[in-house]
Amino acid sequence: MIKRRVEEIPPEQLAKFLEVQERFRQWTTEWYKSGFKSPMPEQNPLKYFAIELKHAMKLLPTNGLKSGVWRVPLPFNTELRFGKNAGDNSRGVLVDLSEKAVKVRKWSGQRNNTITIKLKKTEIKWIEERIREGGQLKLALAWVGKRRGSNMMSFNVALIFYREVTPYQPRRLLVVDINSLHNGVVWAVVEERRVLRRGILRPDLAHIGRLEREAARLESLCATKGGAYCRRAVELKSRLWRLWRQWTVEAAKKIAKLAIQYKAAVVVDKPMNESIQELKESGTVARRNKIYLNVGRFVKRLRELAEWYGVPYREERLYSTICPVCGAKMEELPNRRVKCKCGFEANRDEVPIHWAQKRYREIIPLFSTTHYIQLFPIHFT
Numbered sequence: 001m002i003k004r005r006v007e008e009i010p011p012e013q014l015a016k017f018l019e020v021q022e023r024f025r026q027w028t029t030e031w032y033k034s035g036f037k038s039p040m041p042e043q044n045p046l047k048y049f050a051i052e053l054k055h056a057m058k059l060l061p062t063n064g065l066k067s068g069v070w071r072v073p074l075p076f077n078t079e080l081r082f083g084k085n086a087g088d089n090s091r092g093v094l095v096d097l098s099e100k101a102v103k104v105r106k107w108s109g110q111r112n113n114t115i116t117i118k119l120k121k122t123e124i125k126w127i128e129e130r131i132r133e134g135g136q137l138k139l140a141l142a143w144v145g146k147r148r149g150s151n152m153m154s155f156n157v158a159l160i161f162y163r164e165v166t167p168y169q170p171r172r173l174l175v176v177d178i179n180s181l182h183n184g185v186v187w188a189v190v191e192e193r194r195v196l197r198r199g200i201l202r203p204d205l206a207h208i209g210r211l212e213r214e215a216a217r218l219e220s221l222c223a224t225k226g227g228a229y230c231r232r233a234v235e236l237k238s239r240l241w242r243l244w245r246q247w248t249v250e251a252a253k254k255i256a257k258l259a260i261q262y263k264a265a266v267v268v269d270k271p272m273n274e275s276i277q278e279l280k281e282s283g284t285v286a287r288r289n290k291i292y293l294n295v296g297r298f299v300k301r302l303r304e305l306a307e308w309y310g311v312p313y314r315e316e317r318l319y320s321t322i323c324p325v326c327g328a329k330m331e332e333l334p335n336r337r338v339k340c341k342c343g344f345e346a347n348r349d350e351v352p353i354h355w356a357q358k359r360y361r362e363i364i365p366l367f368s369t370t371h372y373i374q375l376f377p378i379h380f381t
């Protein structure tokens with residue numbers, strides 16, 4: 001995703017863009033409420049966006065109304081240009097790799113009102129990687145919105161690549177257990193009854209903990225003294241958010257790579273609602289909940305990566321407190337140990353691996369090769 005501070009957009013263009021975005025949201029909200037029956041806009045740019053939105057809705061899941069408004073970003077058709085002399089089919093968003101810029105057009109209904117954003121090296125690299133992997137640029141979304149955890153506004157462009165992949169037929173299972181990121185992501189490569197390799201991915205919780213305590217301190221100073229403390233609290237919180245996001249992205253990538261290496265299907269043991277409830281009721285500060293919420297983000301990221309790379313993927317309930325030997329409910333001991341009357345004893349996080357071994361022959365056939373067209377993960381909130 002391409003993100004720029006609104007200050008980098010010429011003020012007249014920004015004002016006009018915001019006006020168009022607002023008008024389009026009014027129309028989409030009305031359209032949504034009418035059950036997608038109210039008439040299409042007759043004039044550009046809304047007419048153009050309405051057509052593109054219908055197209056985008058076939059490709060992307062959409063959210064519903066939020067506080068009575070359907071806050072959709074402006075959707076554009078797209079074009080990638082590699083060489084200087086390549087043609088230009090005047091699509092809405094032109095990604096010009098020879099000029100290293102993204103040009104946003106068609107949004108104002110006026111000619112020559114292009115918003116040009118220079119691409120950073122990392123963004124060019126990201127685009128080139130997607131192309132190398134066989135991705136096709138199908139759609140772009142642009143919007144102006146608040147940055148997470150702050151009042152700063154940014155101008156955003158999300159480029160959406162699709163790729164046709166055939167998931168491979170798995171020969172092993174890569175079991176991933178993520179009851180809470182606090183305890184790390186426990187993974188194991190299972191083949192029949194054997195565990196070929198296992199490991200734990202853990203964020204640097206000591207570091208994150210220090211930053212969280214510092215953020216809490218700044219927040220209470222902000223409440224009494226205000227000013228600079230509030231700004232610093234906001235900055236630190238967005239730094240924390242970025243740290244978590246970065247960790248999530250990297251951990252998901254590691255799991256996807258392992259799966260490809262072992263020709264394994266990823267089987268995620270997703271915590272049930274009860275365990276979420278348990279966590280919330282346990283009364284251990286809000287911090288735990290925050291960590292928990294990241295589990296959802298991790299799972300989403302992993303699912304998207306698996307789909308993009310053609311890694312077979314499934315979410316299965318694999319138990320942590322039910323005995324994989326005799327099926328009885330096990331006793332929970334300190335230090336996350338669990339013990340059964342039949343003599344089975346293990347670390348709680350290891351139990352799903354035992355379940356995957358036990359259910360191996362039942363789970364493997366659930367992955368049948370089918371064609372899909374998948375999109376690369378994008379984030380817009």
Ligand SMILES: [Zn+2]
Pocket residue numbers: 323324325326327328340341342343344
């Ligand atoms: Zn047992």
